[in-house]
Amino acid sequence: MTTSDGITLVEAITQALAYELSANPNLVVFGEDIGANGGVFRATAGLQQRFGADRVLDTPLAESMLAGIAVGMAAQGLKPVLEIQFMGFVYPAFDEIVNHISRLRNRTRGRLSCPMVIRIPCGGGIHAPEHHSESTEAIFAHTPGLRVVIAASPVRAYGLLLGAMRSNDPVIFLEPIRLYRKTKQIVPDNGIALPIDKCFLLREGSHVTLISWGASTHETLTAAEKLSQQGIEAEVIDVASIKPLDMDTILQSVEKTGRCVIIHEAPRTCGVGAEIAAQLAEKALTSLQAPILRVTGYDTVMPLYRLEYEYIPSEQRIVDAVQQVMAFG
Amino acid sequence: MHSLDYTLTNNLITHHEIFMQQLTAQFSIYYSQFLNEKGELTQPLPDFAQDPSVLVPLYEMMVLTRAFDSKATMLQRTGKLGTYPSSYGQEAISVAIGSAMQPTDVFAGYYREYGAHFQRGVKMEEILLYWGGDEQGSNFAECKEDFPHCVPIATQVLHATGIATAMKLRKQPRCAVTICGDGATSEGDFYEAINLAGVWKLPIVYLINNNQWAISVPLKLQTACQTLAQKGIAAGIPGEQVDGNDIIAVRAALDKALDRARRGEGPSLIEALTYRLGDHTTADDARRYRDENEVNSAKQKEPIKRLQKFLVAQNLWDEVKEKNLLTHCQQQVEKAVQAYENRPHSSVSEMFDYMYAQLPNELAEQREIALAYSKENK
Numbered sequence: 001m002t003t004s005d006g007i008t009l010v011e012a013i014t015q016a017l018a019y020e021l022s023a024n025p026n027l028v029v030f031g032e033d034i035g036a037n038g039g040v041f042r043a044t045a046g047l048q049q050r051f052g053a054d055r056v057l058d059t060p061l062a063e064s065m066l067a068g069i070a071v072g073m074a075a076q077g078l079k080p081v082l083e084i085q086f087m088g089f090v091y092p093a094f095d096e097i098v099n100h101i102s103r104l105r106n107r108t109r110g111r112l113s114c115p116m117v118i119r120i121p122c123g124g125g126i127h128a129p130e131h132h133s134e135s136t137e138a139i140f141a142h143t144p145g146l147r148v149v150i151a152a153s154p155v156r157a158y159g160l161l162l163g164a165m166r167s168n169d170p171v172i173f174l175e176p177i178r179l180y181r182k183t184k185q186i187v188p189d190n191g192i193a194l195p196i197d198k199c200f201l202l203r204e205g206s207h208v209t210l211i212s213w214g215a216s217t218h219e220t221l222t223a224a225e226k227l228s229q230q231g232i233e234a235e236v237i238d239v240a241s242i243k244p245l246d247m248d249t250i251l252q253s254v255e256k257t258g259r260c261v262i263i264h265e266a267p268r269t270c271g272v273g274a275e276i277a278a279q280l281a282e283k284a285l286t287s288l289q290a291p292i293l294r295v296t297g298y299d300t301v302m303p304l305y306r307l308e309y310e311y312i313p314s315e316q317r318i319v320d321a322v323q324q325v326m327a328f329g
Numbered sequence: 330m331h332s333l334d335y336t337l338t339n340n341l342i343t344h345h346e347i348f349m350q351q352l353t354a355q356f357s358i359y360y361s362q363f364l365n366e367k368g369e370l371t372q373p374l375p376d377f378a379q380d381p382s383v384l385v386p387l388y389e390m391m392v393l394t395r396a397f398d399s400k401a402t403m404l405q406r407t408g409k410l411g412t413y414p415s416s417y418g419q420e421a422i423s424v425a426i427g428s429a430m431q432p433t434d435v436f437a438g439y440y441r442e443y444g445a446h447f448q449r450g451v452k453m454e455e456i457l458l459y460w461g462g463d464e465q466g467s468n469f470a471e472c473k474e475d476f477p478h479c480v481p482i483a484t485q486v487l488h489a490t491g492i493a494t495a496m497k498l499r500k501q502p503r504c505a506v507t508i509c510g511d512g513a514t515s516e517g518d519f520y521e522a523i524n525l526a527g528v529w530k531l532p533i534v535y536l537i538n539n540n541q542w543a544i545s546v547p548l549k550l551q552t553a554c555q556t557l558a559q560k561g562i563a564a565g566i567p568g569e570q571v572d573g574n575d576i577i578a579v580r581a582a583l584d585k586a587l588d589r590a591r592r593g594e595g596p597s598l599i600e601a602l603t604y605r606l607g608d609h610t611t612a613d614d615a616r617r618y619r620d621e622n623e624v625n626s627a628k629q630k631e632p633i634k635r636l637q638k639f640l641v642a643q644n645l646w647d648e649v650k651e652k653n654l655l656t657h658c659q660q661q662v663e664k665a666v667q668a669y670e671n672r673p674h675s676s677v678s679e680m681f682d683y684m685y686a687q688l689p690n691e692l693a694e695q696r697e698i699a700l701a702y703s704k705e706n707k
Contacts, residue, residue: 028498054498060528065487065521072437072491072505075476078498080491092517099481100488106683108477109468109675113686145684168686197689244689 006184012154013043013119013175016161017081019191021051024079027165030057031066031083031119040085041121041180063089067096070116071104074170080116081165087122087174088131101170102145117164117171122150123215123265124312125178127305133177134302135214135266140172141243141275148243149196150174152217154185156240159194166193176215176265196241199249205233208259208322211250211276213239216263216313223318232326242272247279254280258289259325263313268296290328293321356562358555360602361582362572366630368638375581381645387428387576388636388646389654391420394444395633396658397453400666401460405611409670413460416441418574418606421632422538424448425579426506429587434504435496437476437489441538442508449475453665454672463675464683483509483516486535490522493533493596504590506583508536512543514557520564523598527565530595534586535561537598539573540605541627545618561598573601574632606631677703 007015020027029044029051035058038045048056059066063084070080084090090097097118105113124133140148147169151157157175164171202217203224212220217238224234235253239245254260260280262273277292295313303311363378365371377383398417404410416423419441427448430436436449443456450472459466459478467477476492479485489507496503513519514537526533537557541548554560561568571578579601586597604627608615615624640646681688681696688696700706 060521060525062517062521062524064518065490065525068484068487068518068522069491069494069525072476072488072493073495074491075474075488076435076492076495078495095481095518096484096487100484105686107464107467109464109679110683111468111473112476115686147685244685244691247691 006186007154008181008184009151009154009157009175010041010043010180012158012185012187013151013161014045014047015187015189016158016165017044017047018050019189020081020162020165021047021055023191024165026077027079027081028055028057028073029081029083030059032059032061032085034058034083039083041177043083043119043175063092064096067093067101067118070118071096071100071114074114074116075104075112079165082116082118084118084120086128086132087120087134087136090120090136093118097140097146097172098143102143106145113168114170115168117161117173119161119173119175121177121180122174123176123178124302124305124308125215127308128177130304133305133308135264135297137172137174137214137242138266138271141272142270145170146243147171147196147241148174149241150176150214150239152176152179152214152238152240154183154187156194156200156238158187159192160196160240162191162193163196167196171196174214178215179218182218197244197246198241199246200238200240201235201249201253202238203234203236205235205257207233207257208261208325209235209237209250209253209257210261210263210318210322211237211239211273212263213242213272214265216265219313219315220263220318223315223322226315226319227322232322234322239272239276245276245279247276247283250276250280251284254284255287258287260288260292261295261318261321261325262292263295263318265297265312267299268294269299271296290325293325295321356559358558358562358568358570360570360572361578362575363577363581364575364635364639366574366635368635368642370639374577375584377580377584378577383428384577385640385645387424387580388633388640390424390427390444390448391576391633391636392654393447393658393661394420394424396655396662397443397447397456397665400662401457402607402611404457404666405460410457410460411462412610412612414440414610415607416443418627418631419538419540419603420444421576421579422508422536422573422601422603425576425583426508426536429580429583430506431503434506434587435474435476435489435492437479437485437492437505437507439482439485439509439513440478440480441510446472446475451475452668453662454668457665457669458672461669463672464679465672465675483513483518485509486513486522487518489533490526490531493526493531494529497529497531502591503532504587505531505533506536506587507533508538510543511537511539511541511548511557512546512551513537514560515551520560523561523564523566523596526596530593532590532593533596534583534590535596535598536583537600538603539600540603542605542609542615542619544609544613545615556600558598558600566596566598568598568600570600570602573603574630574635576632576636603632604630677705
């Protein structure tokens with residue numbers, strides 16, 4: 001699938017799924033419209049034709065069912081990889097995710113467990129209908145027992161998804177829909193997984209640390225380039241694994257720069273940015289030369305698409321926040 | 330046997346307009362019973378029940394289950410156990426499940442199936458540990474694949490459906506068995522599960538313990554359905570009713586459903602009609618919402634007495650055997666209580682140790698705090 005121009009993020013997802021379907025006979029991919037249709041975003045395109053209808057299964061339309069049967073399948077030693085069509089449709093599955101998937105290992109003292117991957121397209125930016133553009137990663141991150149991973153480039157999507165599929169824990173794997181076809185990268189189909197407990201340093205800089213994940217990493221990177229023209233060198237971190245958090249990498253950077261802005265598309269209150277800021281306050285207060293600022297989605301309902309880019313944190317908001325922390329003190 | 334026939338299409342005719350319609354589907358729900366409440370046969374015994382070496386142990390297991398249940402309730406009353414849901418009066422269903430299943434089958438029940446658990450290798454001590462507030466109780470030492478007790482209503486029905494999916498995908502000759510209460514059939518998970526099992530022809534048996542009460546809500550406020558068995562029809566799977574206080578009827582229906590599943594013919598739904606003679610749990614007082622007369626009349630139909638009468642009439646049981654059995658059950662239960670009381674509590678570290686396959690740094694830090702403040706160190 002690797003071409004000279006590279007592949008998109010969604011193609012990288014397909015490539016990772018195909019690799020692991022070949023490598024792991026216990027892995028089963030299932031969800032709504034993922035078989036013959038190849039998924040609403042085409043993330044599973046061609047997989048059923050290639051691996052058969054007993055490895056790539058079209059299911060009835062019921063999200064609690066998807067998550068609930070995954071519990072039984074995982075306990076029997078299969079590796080369920082299921083797709084929820086959009087983040088706004090995951091709520092019916094919450095009971096199973098929060099009450100069972102995240103808890104089975106603990107409540108049976110390790111006798112049974114739920115290693116699985118729940119893939120969920122997330123975020124806005126593609127003019128989708130209502131309920132198709134949510135960013136609710138914090139709800140999952142707040143749930144003990146889950147891992148939460150979010151992809152931000154084709155290369156990282158491939159490696160992180162492989163890492164998620166090889167994890168012995170349940171992983172919520174988030175795929176920002178506005179990155180699905182945004183850029184292409186060469187993604188060697190080498191089966192090498194990326195760690196799902198580490199941040200990625202996207203850009204080095206000494207003046208300020210910009211912490212982001214998912215689609216917002218793109219505005220964060222372009223903001224960093226703008227700032228560079230003004231003589232401000234920003235270090236940019238893609239958190240990638242939201243739970244558990246790699247605070248070591250984040251701390252190392254903030255201790256170096258002394259300034260920090262956190263950027264995420266999700267609503268502000270109790271967002272993952274609040275957790276990172278709190279941990280920085282606990283562990284790096286003496287290194288901080290300015291208050292930590294957050295540039296986030298608002299505490300509003302994600303608007304319908306005419307206003308969605310008023311909601312999604314813009315490059316300008318990031319640049320302004322950085323200038324504010326640089327001007328402090 | 331009586332049957333209940335109804336047609337779906339005819340119900341669609343309105344008062345205002347009558348137009349020509351064709352009958353497109355028609356269903357029947359059958360009810361079966363072998364032993365009535367007086368212990369008399371209402372039809373010839375199925376083959377398995379003609380063998381005393383099968384029938385007598387079913388009786389003994391029901392008596393043991395009730396002995397355990399009454400002891401557990403006592404333990405709660407004396408502060409030695411947390412909230413406990415009794416299986417009083419519903420023993421036939423769980424004992425039939427445990428006896429009908431093969432060891433390689435997998436059971437995912439809710440929380441009133443002690444008779445099934447005992448036969449599946451779950452220890453009494455483990456059940457007490459669970460209701461006694463310790464996760465060790467769900468780490469069954471000798472029953473590795475069965476699911477632990479499940480409190481969120483109807484969620485277990487999906488877990489069993491997933492287990493059956495795994496069995497089917499791997500082409501194993503095994504079955505999953507699950508059970509839920511009458512109230513659980515109002516949950517979406519119940520319908521989502523049976524619907525999928527119908528489409529995928531999964532090797533699974535769904536049972537409903539219809540004990541007439543979902544905490545304080547009686548069946549008539551739960552559903553307008555004439556039977557719960559007919560909910561299977563909506564999912565395209567066969568549903569039938571049995572007298573859930575007649576262990577022979579429950580077991581016969583289970584045998585048939587398990588055979589069908591093992592032959593690759595798909596899922597079945599069995600509604601077992603019984604009555605919750607006790608409170609919902611020890612935290613409940615059913616006198617607030619339930620007529621004592623109803624309970625007293627239901628007591629006349631309970632499952633143990635009727636099988637005892639039948640066995641006595643067949644010269645398979647007598648007073649001496651009964652006395653010995655009660656003594657034996659008492660001893661077994663007391664032994665389990667001792668083991669429960671002597672079992673060391675879960676350590677504080679165990680709160681953390683099983684959250685993930687490997688303990689993340691953040692949790693390791695929190696574990697240090699918990700250990701430093703723990704009573705274990707005082």
